[in-house]
Amino acid sequence: MFPGFFEWIWDGGHMLFMGALWYALSIIGMGLTFCLIKSAIETQQGKGSHHGDGHGHH
Amino acid sequence: MSAKEQKKAKRFGMVIDLDKCTGCGACMVACMAENNVPFKKDESNKLDSITWMRVFKLTNGKEYPDADVCYLPRPCQHCEGHDGHSPCVSVCPATATDYSRETGIVSQIYTRCFGCRYCMAACPYHARYFNWWDPVWPKGMEKMLSPDVSVRMRGIVEKCSFCFHRYQRAMDKAHLEGRRELAENEYQTACTQACPAGAITFGDLNNPGHAVYKLKQSPNAFRLLERLGTNTKVYYVSEREWVRRAGDNYLAHEKTGQVAAAH
Amino acid sequence: MSALEEKAKESSDNNGGFAILFFIIGLAASLIFGWVVFPKLLYSQKKQPFDFSHALHNGLVDNGCQSCHFFREDGSYAGVPKLAQCVDCHEDVQGETEDEAVFVNEYVKPGREVPWLVYSRQPDCVFFSHAAHVKSGGMDCKTCHGPIGESESLKPYEENRITGYSRDIWGKNIAGFKSHTWDRMKMDDCSECHVKNGVRQNSVQTEKGACFVCHK
Amino acid sequence: MKIDRRSFLSLGVGAGAGIALSPLPWKLTDDLSIWTQMWPWTPVPKDGEIRYVNSVSTLCRCGCGIKVRKVDDRAVKIEGQEGYPGSDGSACALCMSGIQRLYSPTAIRMPLKNTGTKDAPLWQSVTWDAAIREISEKLGKLRKEGKPQALACISGSDKGTVPALFRRFLQAYGSPNFMSMPSYEDAYEMTLKLMHGTDSAVGFDLENADYVISFGSGILEGWGSSVRMFKAKSAWKDKKVKTVQVDTRLSNSAAKADLWLAVKPGSESLLALGMAAVIISEKLYDKKFADQYTFAFDSWKDAEGKEHRGFKEFILENYSLSYVARATGIEESQIVKIAKEFAGASAPIALCGRGQGNTPGSVHEFMAVHALNALAGNINQKGGVWAMPKDDYIQWDEAATDGIAEKGLETPRIDGAGTEKYPLSKSLPHRLAAIINAAEKSPVEVLLVSGANPLYSLPDSRAVKKAFGRIPFIVSFASHMDETSEMADMILPCPSHLERYEDVPTPAGMIRKVTGLARPVVRPQYNRKNAGDSLILIAKALGGSIAGSFPWAAYEECLEKTFGDKWKTLKETGYITEDFSPPYWDAAFATPSKKFAFMSEVCAGAEKKGGTGAAKPEGEENTFPLLLIPFDSMRLACGPVAPTPFMMKTVSDHMLKGKYTVVEIHPETAQKYGLKEGKNAVLSTPKGEAEVKVHLSRRTAPGIVAMPRGLGHSGPDEYISGKGSNFNELIAAVEDPVSGLDAAWGIRAKLVKA
């Protein structure tokens, strides 16, 4: 799964397959992280609260 | 070192004389005893009975008294496929089965296998067996287990290894004696050794000095399902055409032995 | 996970910091548990039947390790000595150590094999040829076994409670790091050397050593 | 500041993060997967030093030379022993899986006494002292009552020291009723007695034969010395020796033969005589042999001038080609061809004894086949049939007998062997059951059983079971629980074949003497004694002349003394052999004429015109329209030793499926009786019935039901018992009119959809 593992070979097949896999994984991961951080910042800024009860803003 | 070793690459294989095979089952028993093959109380369901070496019965389909039967011992065929990509090796998702270019043997690593059975689906010879049950020896009989071969756990696939542990043992001795090469008789499989009819010959198919080298060149030699391109290392010999024809799928008009996959 | 964390953070101005504190407490506690307590729980400590000094015996033999750990004629490796090899010298208590007395009285006299706990015992699935490594490969014992020949006493045998294997296979370090060649005896450690030395790179699957070199 | 839900959440999240960053989850995941490699319930074989020990396996009838691989003191594998006469480097499936017998949980570990009934035994372990005491008291009482002849013994064989010790014990005790389990060797012995006039065993120079015709002998089914037969068969193929198999069913031997002659059931001897007729009429027989060394080949006049018809005329008159062809179902041209080929070969050999040879068969059939060998002049010749002197290494002094014994020995044998009716036979155990069942009180009061499993192996085993139920006291000398032991009152356990010394006499059909030695390969596991030792103990306990007849302290001493100066060699090499060259024809025969006798006086009158020579199967054709015949397989054992779990695994699902025996029938038969492949049916014969599954096969002719032998064991071994039906429960013995031996080759049967 990772370079350095016994099963790993530095050949076209591995690089193509694992490349595509890691590429997809990183897009998913980055997208998710981006959303999380953005949502956190927005929450800190007080966005998204429908109920003006004083919670969620400084 | 490795380039030199490569040159001397071996292709261990068998030639089985089907006209000599009597279907006595000695090879099956020898194999079971050699390889710690488990047994259940009822083994009459052959679809879940583990026999690395299985003797198939072939019939010519003719009417009594022209009927004829032939027995065909089927170990793992140790397919080479195209450059070692045997049907099973390429499909195993966890690299639990492998093809060695040094010996031509298809290995199966039980502790790696997680039991997806894809290799079994891939093998047209049904040479692979799944451990549906925990292996259980009657009380006291586990004493007969050989330490040379791992006992397989439930939930994994196993198959004939050409008694690879015998190769390992023989190499052990060779190393101690400062050799790197084995003589023909130093590494023989248990079934070869056990066959009372002498129907099985085992050796290096690449080595002109070994008996198999010549035997496989017989005009009566054939391999099972050769035209699928499995490129097996078990050759069969029979003088009977119907037997040779039963070794592969033929269309009605095709001549026996005339069709084979190109390599 | 961090969603909750964030949620905790935003919860209120007066206990936001408190939540971080709790987060840190939880983190620290579990880190300690995972790195310190867990290994202690995972491995059971077993004492050898009695103590043995390799150093002492090594001084008495002519042929080093192979004097006792020898090859059999068929190329197989005898491993830990059997009682029969020891009785020549230990027919009767001859030294002064308590351990020798235990050995003679509990094992030699009743003719019982010593149930040694073997630190380097590999899993059953492993085939290891000592002959190939020592004779053909010219390796010394230390590379894999460490300086055990110089030890004066036997360390406790640690057994993984789940797998039943000796801790020496995984290595003392719970994270699996090693600083000596003999610190671990996992497949990676074997393959590392095999790859480095180019030992028969014959596997179609990995272009490295084929599985059946070391497995059975 | 308050500790609320969120604080706990924070704590949890922190803990989760910490755990993920620690080795715990990853190591646990890894260790759990490793745990699956070493589940505590999956055994891990212990490593150790590997050694090989040579011995002889006594499990099969021939005795395979074996090489046992040991790891420390565990036996792990049995292989063939190179160089062992006959089996040379190979072993049969039974012997190869002998370790499963060694370590079988059904091994009997100490003397057992049945405190229940014979139907519902209740085993209680007793000390050796108590067991020997009880047996000797029983035996002592019987003698005191003046009926030592009420002691009988069934032995697996009549060769070797252990059977000899039993025979000796019975003699010293005063009983003539020593019986050994029957086989085709008995029929051959009688054939040689009648045709050669000698008391000898048959030998076949198979390796040098150049044409082989087998009249139903399962060359590849375990007939003779099985491994030797396999090797011979392969050698024939290499040397292009033609092999012809005469068989009703396409047996493996038939399939591997160059030619299969599918004769009508029971007509084997007719074919032999038909061939003889061709050979005679074409004058292809060995004239020198026929003219000079045979008696009554041509018609002759006796001293009183009475005309006697010779063999030649008799054959030519009665076995015309057309008749034989009609009766056997073999075309005339084929018969002529085979006969010519046979007579034209330089070393042709004809073999007899059906299947594995567990049933002796008709002496006439054997004589007919042997006559072919004689016509070819291949008696005592290279590549021919030899009359071999029997093993003679047992040269003990005659057992001492006292008055009681002498009186007992004078009584006629219970099984009728050697009596007026069957003067030639030595032992007819298949007759025992009917005699016991017919008597008001069992004439056998104490029965010793050693190396045999008569309850399984004798025909009509239900009757045998009934008879054994009527015998007041049965002592079984067995290493494992089997059908017979379960009917015993006392079991004196023997060590398994890998834990004891025992001599292995020359196997059937060998052309040299071979004595092998089975030896303890592993340390004896349990508190058991060799049958010889038990017997010596009983003899000593009985005292008097009986004790005097057993001068040895133990069985091993007996063995040692028996072999004398050869013992050392035997122990060291594992076997001793003695070459034998047969005498030329002028010195070979011991008939009154000192010549070979084609027709024996004993048989005079028994042979009617065109007689088939074969026994008529029991049963009415109306009620039982089919013919049930057995077939043997190397993958099953039919002798005293049951097959092993490994062997059961090799048994085809066309022989056994679940708990049912699978019988073979021709598709035509199936259609006629509405049976379908794989479906259940009830198979019944005049002797019993069994539920079976049917397999449609063209290996058998229509009208025939072929059933595998060696299945249907009962007993505690769950790997063997309750699987299929015992053929012997369905068959009845048919007495051969000359010898009294069982000549049955089949029985009439009925197959009905279940």
Next chain:
Amino acid sequence: MDSALIPEGVKRCSFGKFMVFISIVSAVLLWGVYAMLLCWLKGLNQTNMNDYYGFALWIWADLAVIALGGGAFFSGFLKYLVGKDELKNIINYAVLIGFICYSSALLILAIDIGQPLRGWFIFWHANVHSMLTEVAFCLSCYFGVLCIEYIPLVLENRQLNKVPFFHNFAHNLHEIMAVFAATGAFLSFFHQGSLGGVAGVLFGRPFAYREGVFVWPWTFFLFTWSAAAFGPCFTLSLTKLLEKISGKKLVKDNVIELLAKISGWMIFTYTIAKIADTYYWAVVTAPGKGQTLMEFYTGNAFYGIWILVLEVIIGGLIPGLILITNKGRKNKYLLTTAIILACIGVSVNRWVMVLQVMAVPVMPFDTWALYYPSWQEVATTILPVAYGVLLIGISYRYMPIFPQERELNPID
């Protein structure tokens, strides 16, 4: 009782009624869980699989649910990448169904393997040449994508949405959903294909083997195509089913018809490709290996040529033809018939590519192996169905799955 959780402006059945439904489905689920535990604890001897039938009911179910769940990726693809905006009205449901199908598929795989505790070897010690590795990787990744697509739905629940972070998170996920959908579509195209490749690469099995391009056999492309084609039909049939059960119209006809039309053309073209593939296989590939078409469909008690007809004609050509015609789509009965036939068609295809592959003898002296599942297999196969029903029930009740529901079913 649970009215605070129910989306605003829609009507749901009473809580009591809902609980009865939950209990019944849970009972079935528990039965499945029991069977699953049996398989895990006692091993696969609980099934009727054997050495000839190494892949059986489960793998069929696995392939079938993944094909049927293909509606998610293909709708996503259509909406986010092709720009068929109307599909936003059904995409939530498609995602939910996809989520159920894929989580079920993963669960089935975890039961199906002989050594579940070593299941992670497929990732860790991956052999990239194996189609199954490709399946496992893409399947898991795509399942991750489906989770991401499903999370906003959950977070849009009335109560959860009150939490500002959740509200923002759901919103932000929606914002970049196109990226996820694109990644998901990419992964899906591959693993649907890999599943086809699983059988297609078996060069030892002439029944399954197909030629192709590079490392991919034709089945690779046919599977992707068929999942895209038939998946939406499953989404549509479940929409119809839910509408029937709830007694409400949930999605407007134009949306249904659009999806049906696209699906129809996909099915139609797929069927033509499938027929071409079958023809080539029957005339070139199989005879090249010494076997004739009819050898695969005779000599046994079950597999006749009917199965090919059922798969290609009845389950392919007919629904395809219905769905590409305007009349067919407009006719309620024809539409329903077509989407059901389509679901059957693709399921039969997956059955054939798994079970018939196992059943056909390859060695001339071998015999057909027929198989029927054990109750444990049936129960574990029904388990995901029950789980799916449960999840749909809960999701429908508490989450705004159908954006048009309020409009189509105004509460007075």
